[in-house]
Amino acid sequence: MKRTVGIVVDSTFGLEKKFANEHAITVVPLKVIIDGREYVDQTFDPNLVIQAIKNKGDVKTSQPSPEQFIKAYEEQLKTFEHVICITISKSLSGTYNSATLGKTILENDKIHVIDSESTINGGAYMTEKLIEYLEEGHDVIQALNYLEQLKSRGSIIFTIDNLQSLIKSGRIGRVQAMIGNILKIKPILRFKQGVLDLEHKVRNFSNVLLYLVEETKKLLTQGKVIVRIAYVDQSIQAKELEHEIFRIDDQIDIKITGVISAVVSAHVGLGGLGIYLAYE
16 A cells, blocks of 8 residues: 655654665755854764764754755655654654744645654654554554554663763753763663653663663563664764663664764763664
């Protein structure tokens, strides 16, 4: 059955270009500004952001304009009857607002803008599952309800070297950042349905690994468990984490999705490593 619903996402999900092209998904890019120079997300080496952070450079990000979303919607509507646009959580970026304004300007009720309440591999997983669901023949209303189910089943759990990047961007409070940095601990944060919380504190990466393994085990009571690992500059630790989680149970679908979007890395900072954890 031919799919009748088009998909627009933003670049923070890190969708592979091959996957986006195969499924006719339009990706609207955000930008990173490093020492005054603009870079379009997914078109440059994300190591530039890592080096800029290490060198204490001025790293900022910029959301897409409503006009970019208008162009994406019009492109999708040439092929599909409806369009679902999924964005990074509105608690993290103004991208959702730009996408909504684009829809408002077009005055088209066949465009549906959804706050993923997630980011990175969480958004990517939702997009992949949505494509599967639509290609089974479901309509736009069923798909919108399905997205709400997906949002409720997953969360992102991650660690970073310190909380300064998050406090600088206003993502977490100064008191929490101060506690974490004074004690020289590894903070563990959870981002679920648009809310970021400092969930736990440990002394080293070994304890981070143990915590993520235990959180994965807890979900096994729900059925098949989904684990997607992403990182800023911790590729070796990501492989170690994958190995430990793989050993838990064959009901776990685990994959390393790679380096986090440069836009998200700019806010997460060095030492970023985490999982999108969900169940089916």
